[in-house]
Amino acid sequence: MAATTATPQGSVRQRNVAGSSKKTKDGVSSDVEVDKVANSKVVKSVPAAAAGSERDYKIVMFFVTALAFLTRFWGISHPNEVVFDEVHFGKFASYYLEKTYFFDVHPPFGKLLFAFMGWLVGYDGHFHFENIGDSYIANKVPYVAFRSLPAILGALTVSVVYLIMWESGYSLPACLIAASLVLLDNAHIGQTRLILLDATLVFAMACSLLCYIKFYKLRHEPFSRKWWKWLVLTGFALSCDISTKYVGLFAFITIGSAVVIDLWDLLDIKRPGGALSLPDFGKHFAARAFGLIILPFIFYLFWFQVHFAILTRSGPGDDFMTPEFQETLSDNVMLANAITIDYYDTITLRHKETKTYLHSHPDRYPLRYDDGRVSSQGQQVTGYPYNDTNNYWQVLPADDDPKLGRHVRNHELVRLRHLVTDTILLSHDVASPYYPTNQEFTTATITDAKGDRAADTLFEIRIDSGKPNQEFKSISGHFKLIHNPSKVAMWTHTTPLPDWAHKQQEINGNKQLAPASNVWFVEDIPSLLEDDPRRAKVERKVKTLPFLRKWFELQRSMFWHNNQLTSSHPYASYPYQWPFLLRGVSFWTQNDTRQQIYFLGNPIGWWIASSVLAIYAGIILADQFSLRRGVDALDHRSRSRLYNSTGFFFLAWATHYFPFYVMGRQLFLHHYLPAHLASALVTGALVEFVFSADSVEHEAAYQAIKAGKKPVAAKRHLTARERFAGQSMLGSWVAALVIFTLTFAGWYFFLPLTYGYPGLTIEQVLRRKWLGYDLHFAK
Structure with a gap:
């Protein structure tokens, strides 16, 4: 018999542990006590081998990860000149290495990683990335090392997406679908091949989902070492997310919403595991507050402390700070010339x-x-x-x-x-x-x-x-x-x-x-005359300010200037355009060779994921309508997974997408990347739901135990429903291969716009203007 393990909000993970309902290494054997008894009395309808063995999962994961590294690193040295926002984040890395104070509206973690990479390869920060098109070769910049950092994180993001599906108990085809939508997405690839922050942001966001799933699966082992480990790792991932860009706050909303639901369930006196006393509930609340709020905030402050400790010299960021702050920087021209x-x-x-x-x-x-x-x-x-x-x-x-x-x-x-x-x-x-x-x-x-x-x-x-x-x-x-x-x-x-x-x-x-x-x-x-005594230069000592005062001042300035980013931009877009991929962003062009880098997702993959989001919402509405009319069309296990596990992924999409509608600042297509990752998870989960079929006996046993009756032992022969359940795995594989093939075709077709080569003729450019994309060299 196939034992199962719990996932966020009640979904399960099948294991090929025949004839056993004991705990697995990932947690307990089921998500509720009723399922434990049901699983001990009923033989699962799907053969154990149908779901895929542990070895199969590992082989496919290795294959997907290898492809992720290949797609991110292929031709990463092209172009050998500054591209788009590399003028900002490459420059910031140079300022760190020169210890020169600069100002940016984003927190320091992602930029510190770039500086660390530059330090590892012995770069001294002499090049300041002033203009798009400046040559890296002529200026002797180790740009491939800088670009390798986001490429590595981008490749690992695909692996994390695969692990999220695996840890959530989904079948091998579902894991492959979700991972392939990120693996072969031109936007994810394009953003992770350049010196930009979004690879760090998306990777941290994906890790926060994975770590929380691992933590939730240990809910029957509260306060154990593993339980604490995954709680703290969830908080650390959330901290890295918001310490890269402030939109990382959306991941806190995602995890926080799931935690609130979890705590609400723990309050239920009729919960299957037994009621918690209020002191015990207080311990659960305090542990989550410590691991998911206090610790992330401490990590967040730590990166700013590193930021201040490195940037000790006066620089271009001085003007954004008060004179008192500037007095903490050496060689400050403003203070030296003050009269x-x-x-x-x-x-x-x-x-x-x-x-x-x-x-x-x-x-x-x-x-x-x-x-x-x-x-x-x-x-x-x-x-x-x-x-x-x-x-x-x-x-x-x-x-x-x-x-x-x-x-x-x-x-x-x-x-x-x-x-x-x-x-x-x-x-x-x-x-x-x-x-x-x-x-x-x-x-x-x-x-x-x-x-x-x-x-x-x-x-x-x-x-x-x-x-x-x-x-x-x-x-x-x-x-x-x-x-x-x-x-x-x-x-x-x-x-x-x-x-x-x-x-x-x-x-x-x-x-x-x-x-x-x-x-x-x-x-x-x-x-004032030039020889006036008041113009005499007096040597000034570098002063100090308390860390929190410097941090508050910088936070205030960062938030204010971030809110001022409201001016129009030729490639800005609106949130309603993102799921349909209505426009992209021009990153780089080369007139002589007709080459260009145009930031654009894989249209086929995006449209599949967006369609599935609409289908999911429709299924939920239809199920709720049916329940109101007294029609129960779904078995317990399917509904639990549909609402809880898939619902968790849908929540991640919604919390990373809808807040942009209330923002007044400039918005671009890359803001949708975390939400797109969540939509890939929903797609993999819903495809499995469409092709899955749980055992009739399992559902009957569940209903019997729920009613306090003794379940009937499972029959040994296969019913028509069970035979269909075996065939459904074939349907899942067919769906996975079809989606993989279509997304591969879309990735390959738009490859010249993502990798910047080869150059395209007018006819080839026009063929890629599917939705009127504002591509260069179209005439």
């Missing part, structure tokens, strides 16, 4: 985010704007991108006294005099040109500034993260200019004003003071 600002100094102010200068000129606001609103017709104050004398402002104290020659300090009230027009900066309760809710910025004459409008010309210097009475400095003194009477912050944005303002940026008063987009800095002090 204390005195009253009556002439300064140029620059917006930190858009780098535009605070500017004014004699032109005035029009009487009426395009929407009919009336302006003050005051002198225009705008943002100008170039250095100009109209950017010169003099810092005056609130009580104008030429004898006052001291430093400007934090929270002091000042006036800003525009030198060229001899007017004073002013804000008042008049709507700005583009933002009716924001205040207009203009200037007033000296006479008005000393008379009735004196209060409207007062501004507070509020140094960002500054201390009381702190000296105001150029370059390093990031600050917000707060209008004193109305408490609005001087702000600008990139939408240009009309021709009447020479298409310069609008300056207005923002009522929301907190946003970092309100921050300015003083770039220069033109009135």
Whole structure:
């Protein structure tokens, strides 16, 4: 008789252990106590050999893994120049090796792996991947070593997909179907042959599913060594996932949802294994919270600690951090050039985010704007991108006294005099040109500034993260200019004003003071002579900051800049396009040879997986409708697997797909890769469901035991249903071979777009524009 083992949420795994219902090495013999008794009384309808022996599984896994390495590494040295986002992640690896501080919106784990690979091969980080098309050969970059890392992880991802199906108790054909959909997918291959982060992300996501399945199968051995091992490994995989990209949070949602359901079942006083006491339930809850929340967070923090420990030198990421943070970096140019600002100094102010200068000129606001609103017709104050004398402002104290020659300090009230027009900066309760809710910025004459409008010309210097009475400095003194009477912050944005303002940026008063987009800095002090003592370079010691303070600051900056990635991109796409593979992304082109790398999935494989997702949802709805009408069309074991094991895979797909609908940032096809992997798992599971047929006697025994009756011993002859069950394995193999053949054909047909060679003629390119893909060299 075939013993079975449990899988997530109640599915089982067949084993060829004839005549035994003992525990196997993977867990217990069934998912519920009723099944244990049923299996001891009823002979399984499918012959043991039909499901595939352990040796068969290992042989096929070796075959699939070898193909995965072959498809990922074949021609990996082509092209020998920078491709697409290799300009970013290759550059970051070089910065790590040079210990130069940089900024990126993604967590550090995946980039640290690339740096580690570079260190292993003795690379010094001299090449900074500045432009797509730059030669690796001419610059002596070990790019094949860098590309080998994602290729290895991509190949192992195929093996993990196979193991997920195997550990979940699915047949050999089902394992082969799921693995082949990833093995022969052009998008997975294309993304794992380049210096990109998604191979690490997808591999970690797949490992988290596998480790949780292994953990769940040990639910009848709680708190054992193996139980703890797989719980901790699940947490580690989840940590690697979110430490690579923040979309790794979706894996936490997947596993977290399964854990909540599991804990809810443990609360059931009628559960087959017996009710848990509340203290025991508390132990289960605490163990899962520790293994799946606390430990992953500690691992997550650890990678940032490594990040800070390596990047000790000033670099291109300085501008994204506060002056206090920059003081922890050696060779910081900004701090070395910082000069204390005195009253009556002439300064140029620059917006930190858009780098535009605070500017004014004699032109005035029009009487009426395009929407009919009336302006003050005051002198225009705008943002100008170039250095100009109209950017010169003099810092005056609130009580104008030429004898006052001291430093400007934090929270002091000042006036800003525009030198060229001899007017004073002013804000008042008049709507700005583009933002009716924001205040207009203009200037007033000296006479008005000393008379009735004196209060409207007062501004507070509020140094960002500054201390009381702190000296105001150029370059390093990031600050917000707060209008004193109305408490609005001087702000600008990139939408240009009309021709009447020479298409310069609008300056207005923002009522929301907190946003970092309100921050300015003083770039220069033109009135200061070159030999002035204040310009003397003083050697500064590198300071330290607590780790958590640095981490919080970096997190805040990463999240803010990630949310700003909303601009349009020629190859951006929408989530509804991904399951149908409606468009891809151009990675690289070579005009002379007509070669191109176009990031695109295997259309046949994607359409099969997407169709199966719809079929699965339809089966669930049909089953629920039938149950409501009193028709029970499925046996217990089939329904358990359909809802629990396959449902777990479907949950992984949904949690890695639907959240993108509420995101406002740029989205691309590669964001669908984790969800596509989950859809491959659903496909393999559902194909087995369609072709499987459980024993009539097994179901009868289950129902008898459930009703408290003694099951009838199994008959020795095969019924028509049992003969069909034996034939269903043949159907599964046929389905597996058909899907493998179709996906292989799709992979081979689109191979030139994935590997970048050979070059294609116009006719060959046109044949591959199945859904109007925006391919190059089509004419």
